[in-house]
Amino acid sequence: MARVYNFSAGPAMLPESVLQQACDEMLDWRGSGMCVAEMSHRGKEYMSIAAEAEADLRELLNVPNNYKVLFLQGGASSQFAAVPMNLLRGGSSADYINTGSWSKKAISEARHYCSNVNVAATTEESKFTRAPVPAEIQLSGDAAYLHYTPNETIEGVEFAYIPETGGCPLVADMSSTLLSRPIDISRFGLIYAGAQKNIGPAGLTIVIVREDLIGMPIAGTPTMFDYKIHADNDSMYNTPATYAWYLAGLVFKWLKDLGGLDAMAIINQRKAALLYNAIDSSSFYANPVQPTDRSWMNVPFTLANPALDDAFLKGAKAANLTTLKGHRSVGGMRASIYNAMPEAGVAALVEFMREFERTQG
């Protein structure tokens, strides 16, 4: 079968050239006689692979020197606990912005560690179809940090701005947006992201943290959740997810070859515009999100007649357009169009949508 255009929200498509290179190097990485997955993480071959991946990520994101870049395990779900465990630093209160499903999970976990989780803003009244405007964000003043979710994978809502915090460390779950465009890392105290959208395979989690914020975990923090331990050991306190880290490194090279995040942002904006225009120009399809706050990465949409959902999914699959079913909490469809989704894939989806409307509408 041909390769499909896979619109999964994550794990998601990887660049075909990355998969091809991984395959070419599977039995023998550059004359080493080993697959990267077989290498000791303490050996010089693997150490060079790991260091080069970190250097490339730092270059892509222009990470300042006073930030640590960690390659961890456990997914963003582990960070929901690790963030308060590490960043409360003697405090007991934290601010959270609630913009959807993943914000809620972060808030719920934070309540286990904070005596006060202040919801600094919520858009629940809109059914999470928008981001808050800056004036809606009410900081509590004594919070150890402000946490938000710049892109909500399920609702397809993305912040078009970075919240101002007046010096309070800003923490962002960037799982579904990191590497989609340039960002000013210096505005953040901590950024985390599960890899399985824009970075690499599931099982790797990136944490970028300002180094003055770490080293004071609360009592009971597992050693493996202590950022300082990982920072002091170059993410090799224990055996890291070596093969996933290597694949992420190949993705970083691919991004650099494409021209980095400036170039990627132009492509991503174009892909998103193509799909949203197709939705908006038809009464057959609809996206509920306020246009200014629409995600470049995750595009939920509904059919005017939900009775046609199954036929849509079946027809799409026949056209090699897969994993378009929407999240059960939202319904309808969702097209996740991360970095590795080619523009031709979005064009093929739009073409299919028009044809489906013409024949079924």
Add this chain to the structure above:
Amino acid sequence: MARVYNFSAGPAMLPESVLQQACDEMLDWRGSGMCVAEMSHRGKEYMSIAAEAEADLRELLNVPNNYKVLFLQGGASSQFAAVPMNLLRGGSSADYINTGSWSKKAISEARHYCSNVNVAATTEESKFTRAPVPAEIQLSGDAAYLHYTPNETIEGVEFAYIPETGGCPLVADMSSTLLSRPIDISRFGLIYAGAQKNIGPAGLTIVIVREDLIGMPIAGTPTMFDYKIHADNDSMYNTPATYAWYLAGLVFKWLKDLGGLDAMAIINQRKAALLYNAIDSSSFYANPVQPTDRSWMNVPFTLANPALDDAFLKGAKAANLTTLKGHRSVGGMRASIYNAMPEAGVAALVEFMREFERTQG
């Protein structure tokens, strides 16, 4: 370059046929048009891969129905905290046997959660060159569980028996021994193992736990460290390490094709005997471990003249025998000969050792 015989303690060799199959399926898993790393973990293709891997592991180890098998992240180092967090169950005391470096790490982490960690036996006086005999193990009576390390990867010490606990749940860090031979799972309350020795790539951690022991985590346990959460969600509470899980599944098929753990045990015993015999029959090489307690998986040995260590390593590498340097805490050499190390690899090492002794001795 030809494939090498890689004696790394972990990450370690994978079966060549597994790597070849992963390569063959890299761009298109069985007509899906996707790499397994690109598949949604909620999709039917991936669900079938995950379920089949679990079924094969259960079959290999003959896991009773009242045990859950979890596919987690974070390595054995995360389990050092997760075990007390989940298994104290209202108690505050646990028994630990200290047989070397990994036991010590487990004990150190347990002290964060237990008001009393009773060292039920230690062989530190022997510099960890033996396992305790059964009569040396002093259970405290009020411990929530007894933890031990059946195989110490660094010291190369392995228990030839399973400790009797009189009903106290027995917990084992089997990272470097699981799947090397048949075991009676019903003797254990919980077994955990990082994948990167006998199971698959680093980044995957297997936990096998008796289901009546879970569901009472201590306050402050991260959701991601709560076994019950993972058990109730078939290890898909969050996105698991999907590709590592798939590769582990290929390893399980390879083991089944070889005849399962009975067959593997015969091969492993033969490989270990070949290497220990070579060491013992020469005054040029030495292994300090009491013969009854020698590991089948990790064989540390020293040269009578340590000034020859570098020449040994260099010559071995030239003969395609890699990663033989011993752990810094022990010195000398270490040959890890996990399941995926072919008998021909051990034979080649023994041949090289004899030749090195003849020319340098």
